[in-house]
Amino acid sequence: MNKDTSSINSLENEAIYIMREVAAQFEKPVLLFSGGKDSITLVRLAVKAFYPAKVPFPLMHIDTGHNFPETIEFRDRLVKELGLELIVRNVQDSIDEGKVKEESGRYASRNMLQTTTLLDAIEEFKFDACIGGARRDEEKARAKERIFSVRDDFGQWDEKNQRPELFDMLNGDIEHGQNVRVFPISNWTELDVWSYIEKENIEIPSIYFAHKRKVFLRDGMIWSAEDGIVYRDDNEEVLEKMVRFRTVGDMSCTAAVLSDAVSISKVVEEIRDSTISERGARIDDKRSEAAMEKRKQQGYF
Amino acid sequence: MEVLKIATAGSVDDGKSTLIGRILYDTKSLTSDKLKAIEDKSEQLGYDYLDFSLATDGLMAEREQGITIDVAHIYFSTKKKSYIIADTPGHVEYTRNMVTGASTSQASIVLIDARKGVIEQTNRHFFINNLLRIKDVVVAINKMDLVDYSEETYNKIKADFSELMSKRDYQDQKITFIPVSALKGDNVVNKSDKMPWYTGDALLQHLEDLDKNDVFNVGTPRFPVQYVIRPKTEDFHDFRGYAGKVYGGELSVGDDIMVLPSKTRSKIKDIYFYDEKYQTASRRSSVTITLENDINVSRGDMIVKDGDLPTIDKQFTANVCWMDSENLTVGGKYIVQHGVNKVLAKVDRINHKINPDYSGIDKEATSLGVNDIASVSFKLNKPIFFDQFKNHRTNGSFILIDPQSNNTVGAGFIQ
Ligand SMILES: Nc1nc2c(ncn2[C@@H]2O[C@H](COP(=O)(O)OP(=O)(O)OP(=O)(O)O)[C@@H](O)[C@H]2O)c(=O)[nH]1
Ligand SMILES: [Mg+2]
Numbered sequence: 167m168n169k170d171t172s173s174i175n176s177l178e179n180e181a182i183y184i185m186r187e188v189a190a191q192f193e194k195p196v197l198l199f200s201g202g203k204d205s206i207t208l209v210r211l212a213v214k215a216f217y218p219a220k221v222p223f224p225l226m227h228i229d230t231g232h233n234f235p236e237t238i239e240f241r242d243r244l245v246k247e248l249g250l251e252l253i254v255r256n257v258q259d260s261i262d263e264g265k266v267k268e269e270s271g272r273y274a275s276r277n278m279l280q281t282t283t284l285l286d287a288i289e290e291f292k293f294d295a296c297i298g299g300a301r302r303d304e305e306k307a308r309a310k311e312r313i314f315s316v317r318d319d320f321g322q323w324d325e326k327n328q329r330p331e332l333f334d335m336l337n338g339d340i341e342h343g344q345n346v347r348v349f350p351i352s353n354w355t356e357l358d359v360w361s362y363i364e365k366e367n368i369e370i371p372s373i374y375f376a377h378k379r380k381v382f383l384r385d386g387m388i389w390s391a392e393d394g395i396v397y398r399d400d401n402e403e404v405l406e407k408m409v410r411f412r413t414v415g416d417m418s419c420t421a422a423v424l425s426d427a428v429s430i431s432k433v434v435e436e437i438r439d440s441t442i443s444e445r446g447a448r449i450d451d452k453r454s455e456a457a458m459e460k461r462k463q464q465g466y467f
Numbered sequence: 468m469e470v471l472k473i474a475t476a477g478s479v480d481d482g483k484s485t486l487i488g489r490i491l492y493d494t495k496s497l498t499s500d501k502l503k504a505i506e507d508k509s510e511q512l513g514y515d516y517l518d519f520s521l522a523t524d525g526l527m528a529e530r531e532q533g534i535t536i537d538v539a540h541i542y543f544s545t546k547k548k549s550y551i552i553a554d555t556p557g558h559v560e561y562t563r564n565m566v567t568g569a570s571t572s573q574a575s576i577v578l579i580d581a582r583k584g585v586i587e588q589t590n591r592h593f594f595i596n597n598l599l600r601i602k603d604v605v606v607a608i609n610k611m612d613l614v615d616y617s618e619e620t621y622n623k624i625k626a627d628f629s630e631l632m633s634k635r636d637y638q639d640q641k642i643t644f645i646p647v648s649a650l651k652g653d654n655v656v657n658k659s660d661k662m663p664w665y666t667g668d669a670l671l672q673h674l675e676d677l678d679k680n681d682v683f684n685v686g687t688p689r690f691p692v693q694y695v696i697r698p699k700t701e702d703f704h705d706f707r708g709y710a711g712k713v714y715g716g717e718l719s720v721g722d723d724i725m726v727l728p729s730k731t732r733s734k735i736k737d738i739y740f741y742d743e744k745y746q747t748a749s750r751r752s753s754v755t756i757t758l759e760n761d762i763n764v765s766r767g768d769m770i771v772k773d774g775d776l777p778t779i780d781k782q783f784t785a786n787v788c789w790m791d792s793e794n795l796t797v798g799g800k801y802i803v804q805h806g807v808n809k810v811l812a813k814v815d816r817i818n819h820k821i822n823p824d825y826s827g828i829d830k831e832a833t834s835l836g837v838n839d840i841a842s843v844s845f846k847l848n849k850p851i852f853f854d855q856f857k858n859h860r861t862n863g864s865f866i867l868i869d870p871q872s873n874n875t876v877g878a879g880f881i882q
Pocket of ligand 1: 477478479480481482483484485486518520533534535536555556557558609610611612613647648649650651
C-alpha cells in the first residue's frame with residue numbers, strides 16, 4: 167500500500183486554513199453535520215485548527231428522521247466526547263408545520279425536504295456561514311463550486327455568476343441576510359477522505375463497514391429492508407447480504423454495496439479498486455441528469 | 468504522492484473540456500456510472516462519438532450550449548502523481564473564471580484549434596499565464612485530425628506562437644508544443660501513429676515528467692496572522708497562539724522575528740500543529756506559533772524574520788486584471804485583500820493599459836473595462852507588508868473587492 171501521505175498533508179493544511187478563515191471572517195458560523203464520514207472529517211479538522219481552544223462554532227444536524235440509528239448514536243457520542251455544541255432541527259417539524267409535504271410512492275425520500283428545514287434554521291439562528299463537507303469530485307455540478315460560495319437571501323446558488331476565487335484568498339464579504347457555504351474539503355477525493363480517516367485513526371459509524379443486513383434489490387441497487395423506512399413492494403424479496411454503505415445520507419436514498427471490508431484499511435483498498443463512483447449508489451442523483459444542480463440552486467448543501 | 472495542479476486555457480471550442488475528458492477516459496479514471504452517463508447523453512444529442520466534454524461540463528446551461536461557463540475541478544491520479552485539473556472556460560465573458568482556475572496552478576495547457584491558429588483569446592490567456600508566472604506551459608495544437616495531421620500546419624502555428632513568446636515578460640517560463648487530437652486521442656495519453664514527424668512525448672507523459680516546482684513558495688518566510696488562539700482554559704490559561712499559514716520559507720523555534728506593523732521584536736517559542744510541537748514549520752503548513760514575549764498581535768499582522776522585512780507602505784503599483792462589468796476608474800474606492808489583510812484603497816493612477824497580444828500599451832486610459840489588464844497605482848488607508856510578485860507569489864498578489872457589491876472585481880500582481 168502507498169504510505170506516502172504528502173498529498174493528504176497538503177489537503178489537511180488547506181482545510182485548516184479555510185476553517186480559520188471562517189472563524190475570523192464571520193460572526194455566526196455553523197458546521198453542518200450529517201453524521202457521515204465527510205462531516206466527521208470536518209469535525210476532526212476543526213478540532214485541529216483551533217487547538218488548544220475549543221471549536222468556536224456549533225454543529226447543526228438537519229435530521230430527516232430517516233437516519234440510520236447507528237449514525238444518531240454516533241453523533242451524540244462524538245459531540246459529548248469532544249465537548250462540542252450540537253443543534254438539531256427536524257424535517258418532521260417542517261412537515262408537521264405544513265411547510266413541506268411528505269413524498270409518497272416507491273421513491274419517496276425526505277432528502278429534498280431537508281432544504282426547507284435547513285434554510286429555516288439558518289434564518290432562526292442568523293448563521294452567516296455554513297461549513298459543509300461537499301467535495302468537488304462527488305458530482306459534476308459540485309465540481310463547479312467555490313470554496314466560499316455565496317447564497318442569496320433565499321439560500322440560492324447562482325451558478326452562472328460565482329465570485330472569482332483567486333490564489334488562496336477567500337472573500338467572505340456579504341450583505342445582511344446573505345450567507346456563505348464553505349467547503350473546506352473541496353479538493354479531497356473519496357479516497358483522500360478514507361486515507362485520512364485511516365491515518366488519523368478517526369472513529370466512524372459501523373454502517374461504513376461490512377455487516378450482515380436484510381436487504382432487497384431494486385433497479386440494480388441494494389436497499390436496506392430493516393427499519394421499514396425504504397418503501398418495499400411485497401414482491402421485492404428480502405435477502406441477507408454482507409454489505410456496507412459508502413455514503414450515509416437519508417436511508418431512503420442511500421443504497422448499500424456488497425462488501426467484505428471490515429476494517430478501514432480494507433475499505434481504503436476497496437475504494438481504490440472501485441469502478442463505480444460514490445454517488446452511483448445515491449438515488450437522489452438519479453432522478454434526472456441535473457438533479458444535484460437543481461437541488462443546489464434551491465439551497466441544498 | 469506528488470500533486471500537480473494544472474489549468475487549461477485557450478479560446479472557446481478549442482477542445483479544452485474534450486481534452487480533459489479524453490485524459491480521464493484513456494487513464495480509465497471514469498467510473499462505469501459516469502461513463503454510462505456520457506454515453507447516454509452523447510446518444511441523446513445524436514452524436515456518433517462520445518462527447519468527452521460532458522465529463523466536465525456539469526452545469527445544465529453548459530451542456531445545453533456546449534460551452535464551459537465556470538471552472539470545473541477534476542481529480543485523477545496515475546502511479547506517479549495525483550492531478551488536479553481546472554477546466555476553464557474559453558469564452559471572453561468568463562475570463563474571470565479562467566483566471567480563477569489558473570491562479571492556483573503550477574502548469575497550464577493552452578489549446579489552439581489547428582484550423583484557426585493563434586487568435587485574440589489565445590493571446591489573452593497566454594498573457595495571463597505569463598502574468599501569473601506559471602512555470603510550465605504546454606501549447607497543445609488540437610484538432611489535428613481535421614487538418615490531416617499536417618506537419619506544415621503545426622509548424623506554422625508554432626512559428627506564430629513563438630513570435631508571441633519572444634515578447635513575453637517572464638522569459639523563464641518553459642513552453643512545450645504538442646500536436647494532439649483530443650477527440651480521437653492522438654498524443655494525449657497514448658503516442659499517435661498518425662504524426663510520425665512529431666518526436667516528442669504525448670501530453671500525459673510530458674506532465675508526468677515535469678519537475679516538481681514549488682512556484683508558490685519561492686522567497687523568504689512570511690507568516691500572516693490569521694487568527695489568535697486564546698483558550699483561557701485551566702490547562703492553557705496564558706496560552707496565546709498565532710494561527711496561520713507559512714509562506715515562502717520555513718520558520719523554526721528560536722528564530723528572531725519581528726511583528727509587523729508594530730516592528731516589535733521577539734523569538735519563536737513553540738510551533739504547534741494540533742497537539743504536537745515541532746522544531747520547524749515548513750512552507751504552506753497551517754501551524755500555531757507562540758512567542759517568547761507577551762506582545763499585542765492580531766489578525767492581519769505579519770510575523771517575519773528579523774532583518775528580512777517586506778516593503779511596508781501605504782502605496783504600491785501593480786498589474787491588475789479587471790473582472791467586473793462596472794469600470795475601474797481613477798479615484799475609485801475598493802478594498803484590497805492582501806492575504807488575510809483587508810485595507811481600504813483608492814485608485815491613484817492608471818499608468819497604462821496593456822494589450823494582451825504584446826502589441827503595446829495605452830497611456831491615455833482613464834478607466835478599465837471588464838478583462839482589461841493595466842498597471843495601476845493605489846493609495847491605502849493603512850500600510851500593508853508586501854513583496855514584489857516576481858519574488859513572492861503569495862505576498863505579492865491581492866484581490867480587489869467592491870465595497871458596494873462585496874464582489875471580487877479584480878486581481879493584482881505587485882510590481
Ligand atoms: N474533430 C475534432 N473535434 C474536436 C477535438 N477536440 C474538441 N473537438 C470538438 O470541438 C467542440 C468544442 O469542444 P470543447 O471541448 O467543448 O471545447 P472547449 O475548449 O472546452 O470550449 P469552452 O470550454 O466553451 O471554451 C466539440 O464539438 C468537440 O467535440 C478534436 O481533437 N478533433
Ligand atoms: Mg470547455
